Amino acid sequence: MILEIADIRIQPGQQAAFEAAIRQGLATVLSRARGFRGASLHHGIESPERYVLQVQWDTLEDHTEGFRGSPLFTEWRGLIGGFFAGAPLVEHFTLPPLATA
Amino acid sequence: MILEIADIRIQPGQQAAFEAAIRQGLATVLSRARGFRGASLHHGIESPERYVLQVQWDTLEDHTEGFRGSPLFTEWRGLIGGFFAGAPLVEHFTLPPLATA
Numbered sequence: 797m798i799l800e801i802a803d804i805r806i807q808p809g810q811q812a813a814f815e816a817a818i819r820q821g822l823a824t825v826l827s828r829a830r831g832f833r834g835a836s837l838h839h840g841i842e843s844p845e846r847y848v849l850q851v852q853w854d855t856l857e858d859h860t861e862g863f864r865g866s867p868l869f870t871e872w873r874g875l876i877g878g879f880f881a882g883a884p885l886v887e888h889f890t891l892p893p894l895a896t897a
Numbered sequence: 898m899i900l901e902i903a904d905i906r907i908q909p910g911q912q913a914a915f916e917a918a919i920r921q922g923l924a925t926v927l928s929r930a931r932g933f934r935g936a937s938l939h940h941g942i943e944s945p946e947r948y949v950l951q952v953q954w955d956t957l958e959d960h961t962e963g964f965r966g967s968p969l970f971t972e973w974r975g976l977i978g979g980f981f982a983g984a985p986l987v988e989h990f991t992l993p994p995l996a997t998a
Contacts, residue, residue: 838990838991838992840990841957841989842989848902848990887941887947888941888942889939889940890939890942
Protein backbone atom coordinates (compact mmCIF):
# COMPACT_ATOMS: atom_id res chain seq x y z
CA MET A 797 0.00 0.00 0.00
CA ILE A 798 1.01 3.60 -0.58
CA LEU A 799 -0.24 6.91 0.77
CA GLU A 800 -1.45 9.82 -1.34
CA ILE A 801 -1.16 13.16 0.43
CA ALA A 802 -3.10 16.00 -1.20
CA ASP A 803 -2.51 19.50 0.13
CA ILE A 804 -5.61 21.53 -0.70
CA ARG A 805 -6.44 25.23 -0.33
CA ILE A 806 -10.07 26.16 -0.71
CA GLN A 807 -11.80 29.47 -1.16
CA PRO A 808 -12.56 31.31 2.09
CA GLY A 809 -15.80 30.56 3.88
CA GLN A 810 -16.52 27.35 1.97
CA GLN A 811 -15.44 24.89 4.66
CA ALA A 812 -18.84 23.36 5.44
CA ALA A 813 -19.80 22.96 1.79
CA PHE A 814 -16.38 21.56 0.89
CA GLU A 815 -16.53 19.02 3.72
CA ALA A 816 -19.99 17.95 2.63
CA ALA A 817 -18.77 17.54 -0.95
CA ILE A 818 -15.75 15.51 0.16
CA ARG A 819 -18.00 13.34 2.31
CA GLN A 820 -20.24 12.70 -0.67
CA GLY A 821 -17.26 12.08 -2.94
CA LEU A 822 -15.72 9.57 -0.56
CA ALA A 823 -18.97 7.68 -0.15
CA THR A 824 -20.09 7.67 -3.76
CA VAL A 825 -16.98 8.01 -5.94
CA LEU A 826 -13.61 7.34 -4.34
CA SER A 827 -14.87 4.26 -2.52
CA ARG A 828 -15.65 2.69 -5.90
CA ALA A 829 -12.13 3.11 -7.25
CA ARG A 830 -10.03 0.01 -7.71
CA GLY A 831 -7.28 -0.20 -5.11
CA PHE A 832 -8.84 2.39 -2.79
CA ARG A 833 -8.21 1.36 0.82
CA GLY A 834 -9.31 4.34 2.90
CA ALA A 835 -9.05 8.09 3.33
CA SER A 836 -8.99 10.76 5.97
CA LEU A 837 -9.45 14.52 5.77
CA HIS A 838 -7.60 16.88 8.11
CA HIS A 839 -8.54 20.54 8.53
CA GLY A 840 -5.89 23.18 9.17
CA ILE A 841 -5.84 24.88 12.56
CA GLU A 842 -3.44 27.72 11.64
CA SER A 843 -4.72 27.89 8.05
CA PRO A 844 -8.51 27.43 7.99
CA GLU A 845 -8.59 27.24 4.19
CA ARG A 846 -6.10 24.38 4.20
CA TYR A 847 -7.05 20.69 4.14
CA VAL A 848 -4.86 17.63 3.89
CA LEU A 849 -6.54 14.63 2.31
CA GLN A 850 -4.77 11.33 2.82
CA VAL A 851 -5.75 8.35 0.72
CA GLN A 852 -4.43 4.81 0.94
CA TRP A 853 -4.13 2.90 -2.32
CA ASP A 854 -2.98 -0.64 -3.02
CA THR A 855 -0.47 0.62 -5.58
CA LEU A 856 0.75 3.96 -6.95
CA GLU A 857 -0.75 3.08 -10.34
CA ASP A 858 -4.18 2.45 -8.83
CA HIS A 859 -4.25 6.21 -8.21
CA THR A 860 -2.13 7.73 -10.97
CA GLU A 861 -3.36 5.55 -13.83
CA GLY A 862 -6.47 3.66 -12.74
CA PHE A 863 -8.35 6.37 -10.87
CA ARG A 864 -7.10 9.42 -12.75
CA GLY A 865 -7.79 7.70 -16.06
CA SER A 866 -11.32 6.68 -15.15
CA PRO A 867 -14.67 8.48 -15.31
CA LEU A 868 -14.62 8.42 -11.50
CA PHE A 869 -11.95 11.12 -11.53
CA THR A 870 -14.20 13.40 -13.56
CA GLU A 871 -17.01 12.79 -11.07
CA TRP A 872 -14.68 13.43 -8.12
CA ARG A 873 -13.31 16.67 -9.51
CA GLY A 874 -16.82 17.72 -10.45
CA LEU A 875 -17.81 17.46 -6.80
CA ILE A 876 -14.81 19.18 -5.19
CA GLY A 877 -12.90 21.04 -7.91
CA GLY A 878 -15.04 24.15 -7.63
CA PHE A 879 -13.84 24.76 -4.09
CA PHE A 880 -10.12 24.84 -4.88
CA ALA A 881 -8.25 28.13 -4.55
CA GLY A 882 -5.48 26.60 -6.67
CA ALA A 883 -4.29 23.26 -7.93
CA PRO A 884 -3.84 20.82 -5.02
CA LEU A 885 -0.31 19.64 -4.35
CA VAL A 886 -0.43 15.87 -4.62
CA GLU A 887 2.41 13.43 -4.03
CA HIS A 888 2.73 9.84 -2.89
CA PHE A 889 4.51 8.36 0.07
CA THR A 890 5.46 5.10 1.63
CA LEU A 891 3.30 3.81 4.40
CA PRO A 892 5.30 4.17 7.56
CA PRO A 893 8.25 1.90 8.06
CA LEU A 894 8.53 4.01 11.20
CA ALA A 895 5.46 4.31 13.33
CA THR A 896 4.75 4.37 17.01
CA ALA A 897 1.35 3.74 18.46
CA MET B 898 -6.25 15.04 19.92
CA ILE B 899 -4.70 17.02 17.09
CA LEU B 900 -2.34 16.13 14.28
CA GLU B 901 0.98 17.82 13.56
CA ILE B 902 2.08 17.51 9.94
CA ALA B 903 5.72 18.39 9.29
CA ASP B 904 6.84 18.63 5.68
CA ILE B 905 10.58 18.00 5.64
CA ARG B 906 13.19 18.22 2.88
CA ILE B 907 16.53 16.66 3.64
CA GLN B 908 19.88 16.88 1.93
CA PRO B 909 20.37 14.41 -0.94
CA GLY B 910 21.68 10.97 -0.15
CA GLN B 911 21.03 11.19 3.58
CA GLN B 912 17.85 9.09 3.68
CA ALA B 913 19.19 6.12 5.64
CA ALA B 914 20.96 8.29 8.22
CA PHE B 915 17.95 10.58 8.58
CA GLU B 916 15.59 7.65 9.09
CA ALA B 917 17.91 6.20 11.72
CA ALA B 918 18.04 9.58 13.49
CA ILE B 919 14.27 9.92 13.42
CA ARG B 920 13.91 6.39 14.74
CA GLN B 921 16.24 7.23 17.60
CA GLY B 922 14.48 10.53 18.23
CA LEU B 923 11.06 8.93 18.36
CA ALA B 924 12.22 6.23 20.76
CA THR B 925 14.32 8.38 23.07
CA VAL B 926 13.00 11.94 22.85
CA LEU B 927 9.55 12.48 21.35
CA SER B 928 8.07 9.53 23.21
CA ARG B 929 8.95 11.28 26.48
CA ALA B 930 7.05 14.46 25.62
CA ARG B 931 3.88 15.20 27.53
CA GLY B 932 0.82 14.73 25.35
CA PHE B 933 2.66 12.72 22.68
CA ARG B 934 0.33 10.02 21.33
CA GLY B 935 2.10 8.57 18.33
CA ALA B 936 3.93 9.37 15.13
CA SER B 937 4.50 8.07 11.63
CA LEU B 938 7.07 8.96 9.00
CA HIS B 939 6.25 8.84 5.31
CA HIS B 940 8.90 8.93 2.58
CA GLY B 941 8.25 10.65 -0.74
CA ILE B 942 8.00 8.51 -3.87
CA GLU B 943 8.18 11.36 -6.41
CA SER B 944 10.51 13.45 -4.20
CA PRO B 945 13.05 11.18 -2.49
CA GLU B 946 14.35 14.02 -0.30
CA ARG B 947 10.86 14.71 1.03
CA TYR B 948 9.44 13.23 4.24
CA VAL B 949 6.15 13.88 5.97
CA LEU B 950 6.23 13.34 9.71
CA GLN B 951 2.83 13.10 11.38
CA VAL B 952 2.57 13.36 15.13
CA GLN B 953 -0.51 13.02 17.28
CA TRP B 954 -0.69 15.21 20.37
CA ASP B 955 -3.34 15.48 23.06
CA THR B 956 -3.56 19.25 22.54
CA LEU B 957 -2.05 21.89 20.27
CA GLU B 958 -0.25 23.41 23.26
CA ASP B 959 1.38 20.09 24.16
CA HIS B 960 3.37 20.57 20.96
CA THR B 961 3.68 24.32 20.49
CA GLU B 962 4.34 25.26 24.11
CA GLY B 963 5.14 22.11 26.10
CA PHE B 964 7.42 20.31 23.68
CA ARG B 965 8.93 23.29 21.87
CA GLY B 966 9.62 24.99 25.19
CA SER B 967 11.31 21.98 26.74
CA PRO B 968 14.87 20.67 26.60
CA LEU B 969 13.47 17.72 24.63
CA PHE B 970 13.05 20.00 21.62
CA THR B 971 16.75 20.86 21.71
CA GLU B 972 17.58 17.15 21.87
CA TRP B 973 15.21 16.38 19.01
CA ARG B 974 16.55 19.09 16.74
CA GLY B 975 20.06 18.07 17.68
CA LEU B 976 19.36 14.62 16.29
CA ILE B 977 17.57 15.54 13.06
CA GLY B 978 18.18 19.25 12.38
CA GLY B 979 21.48 18.62 10.60
CA PHE B 980 19.71 16.73 7.83
CA PHE B 981 17.29 19.51 6.87
CA ALA B 982 17.70 21.20 3.49
CA GLY B 983 15.50 24.04 4.81
CA ALA B 984 13.16 24.82 7.66
CA PRO B 985 10.39 22.20 7.84
CA LEU B 986 6.88 23.41 7.15
CA VAL B 987 4.87 22.54 10.25
CA GLU B 988 1.17 23.08 10.83
CA HIS B 989 -1.54 21.44 12.89
CA PHE B 990 -4.76 19.78 11.83
CA THR B 991 -7.88 18.26 13.19
CA LEU B 992 -8.03 14.54 13.49
CA PRO B 993 -10.42 13.34 10.83
CA PRO B 994 -14.08 14.06 11.25
CA LEU B 995 -14.18 12.33 7.90
CA ALA B 996 -12.47 9.01 7.65
CA THR B 997 -13.18 5.78 5.90
CA ALA B 998 -11.52 2.53 6.82
